[in-house]
């Protein structure tokens with residue numbers, strides 16, 4: 412029996428019988444994200460028998476691209492970027508229902524053509540289709556696309572039924588509070604909140620979802636998860652890469668916008684939120700918003716809560732790496748930070764007095780994303796730090812990437828006739844326990860949006876609350892220009908001004 416015959420997808424069965432027949436329309440379908448992530452995600456969902464049995468894919472963009480050419484490009488994208496090799500039997504089922512519509516993003520007539528195209532697919536199938544719009548264009552055209560989805564009637568199609576239209580919106584979600592509010596206003600003009608899926612692909616990562624399981628499916632953490640036992644929390648999102656050829660984009664963004672305001676704050680919210688009353692999207696997101704609202708405004712004074720820096724020349728992997736100001740497309744006087752560190756105070760019952768330290772940078776010593784929860788030290792009556800007693804604070808760290816897993820630092824006795832101690836590490840690695848072929852974040856997110864589960868997406872008020880916290884920082888930095896900008900050698904763990912943020916509380920950054 413061929414795999415085609417064995418594979419239940421090919422028999423039109425889906426593990427998610429609840430997913431209505433669906434057409435995904437990708438705006439910006441000729442782009443990088445579509446090729447690298449979205450097409451491979453759709454293919455792998457098909458491979459895993461997770462697409463609805465009646466599934467269509469429509470690419471949309473400004474260039475005239477014949478269906479056959481779009482199909483070829485999509486097939487090449489799978490060959491190049493999918494975590495699994497191309498299985499023609501599986502892909503054939505999708506690709507033969509793949510088409511392309513050309514049109515402008517601000518052209519109402521083109522959206523009427525798109526609506527007619529979708530109606531044509533429904534007519535041929537003889538059934539209604541749920542439409543999932545995926546806006547994968549630069550943010551400058553988010554608003555015209557949304558407005559045209561409204562005026563063409565596509566946004567409100569089947570509203571009130573389970574197969575109503577849905578929209579996924581890529582990041583960045585605004586560049587400050589005003590732009591995020593404006594975008595939310597446009598969205599709300601056209602869609603109801605339950606139809607909207609604002610993406611932060613970090614939430615699709617296995618280890619981020621595991622954070623909820625570790626916190627709420629294990630009894631040993633909950634009693635310790637508060638200010639009595641936790642000394643501090645450090646969240647690191649470190650990249651080895653510099654800006655590469657994306658200097659023009661990065662100059663408008665910087666570390667605070669690119670990483671801290673969105674991904675890192677999602678990690679803060681999931682680490683620190685109260686247990687939700689259920690795992691429903693609204694209950695989880697209510698708790699996240701409550702937590703974000705409890706964060707105190709940041710002190711922007713000289714020894715305040717924020718630090719920023721740019722990478723200078725240094726060594727990466729034994730090779731000389733240029734500083735940010737010498738990179739292609741970068742203004743030599745640039746005041747864009749490639750590193751930001753923040754000290755957060757959460758003013759609620761659980762966390763008062765426990766600093767949350769966040770840092771994110773490019774050209775750092777190692778690519779790593781982790782959440783490290785550092786516990787208070789026990790009283791030193793029996794074992795106090797000395798030459799014999801090498802002791803480290805107990806630290807529970809969630810490795811989000813690249814080596815997904817969980818580790819706990821404990822202190823143990825070194826074997827021998829005299830009592831000496833040394834920190835030891837207990838490790839759980841996803842790849843060792845479950846194998847390494849875990850789904851990509853975009854697979855989970857596309858599937859959840861099709862099913863209508865918004866738990867792993869950002870709600871409008873969540874995005875606004877986070878921007879409210881960081882917009883004053885962005886404004887203060889813009890006003891200060893390069894004043895207060897520190898630097899760090901490429902390949903290092905960051906600048907001195909970020910060390911000073913922790914030193915004020917006698918803390919130091921971990922070297923993950």
Ligand SMILES: NC(=O)c1ccc[n+]([C@@H]2O[C@H](COP(=O)([O-])OP(=O)(O)OC[C@H]3O[C@@H](n4cnc5c(N)ncnc54)[C@H](OP(=O)(O)O)[C@@H]3O)[C@@H](O)[C@H]2O)c1
Nearest residue numbers: 439441442443444445472473474547548549550581582583
């Ligand atoms: N690439 C990634 O890894 C990544 C990761 C996370 C988030 N994102 C976000 O995902 C979205 C898409 O990213 P991408 O890298 O695929 O973008 P992209 O390749 O720059 O653009 C996607 C498509 O949008 C259209 N487009 C580009 N510039 C435009 C403009 N100025 N006005 C109107 N249309 C334009 C083009 O299609 P046509 O010319 O065919 O219309 C292009 O192929 C962005 O919002 C990005 O921030 C990307």
